[in-house]
Amino acid sequence: MRSVVGLWRWRGNPLCRRSDRREAWLSLWAALLIVLGTPLAGWGAAEAAHGALLNTAQEQQHERQRTWATVAHVTVLPPLDSETETAAGAPNRNRVTAHWTGRDGSRHTGVVMLRHPVQPGSRFPVWADAHGRLTSRPMSARSAGSYSLLAGLAAAAVTAGVLEAGRRTTVRLLLRRRYARWDEEWGRIGPDWGRTGTSS
Secondary structure, eight states: HHHHHHHHHTOOOOOOOHHHHHHHHHHHHHHHHHHHHHHHHHHHHHHHHHHHHHHHHHHHHHEEEEEEEEEEEEEEESSSOOOOOHHHOOOOOOEEEEEETTTTSOOEEEEESSSSSSOTOOEEEEEEEEOOOOOOOOOOOOHHHHHHHHHHHHHHHHHHHHHHHHHHHHHHHHHHHHHHHHHHHHHHHGGGOOOOOOOO
């Protein structure tokens, strides 16, 4: 971004080439777009994601219900980590066969993995959809806000990256064109280098 600072200092300098001015203006506009465009892109993405996630959360809260399941059979499984040292303090996993009643009164049976120990005949809460199938907890409004914030941050980062990549690519093209012109000038002037003022 040093070319942005030099833009005002070089505006009347006869040694400032047109390519230098173009590069400085390009850096200035890229900086302005990053400073102004990145927050706008992040805010727009966050707003769009928040609206969509809130609709999803409302649908899940309407379709899913919390019900009680009764334990029929329990199988205790060892911890996922089979290392003796680390598995010593890790809790066992409990594969529970349970049955529950759906919203329409139909009875269902399924397998649930629990971390805490349970006994046959005990009850524990589960979430089921409108058809009585086990599902995850519905998304809350707070979770929707957190996910939309992450989406906004990701969109802002992508926008800044794209703008910076475009600036670097354009500067590289300008430098390539500048070097090509230097080669042309050197091809024209180079053979006479150092002969000025000689009689040959």
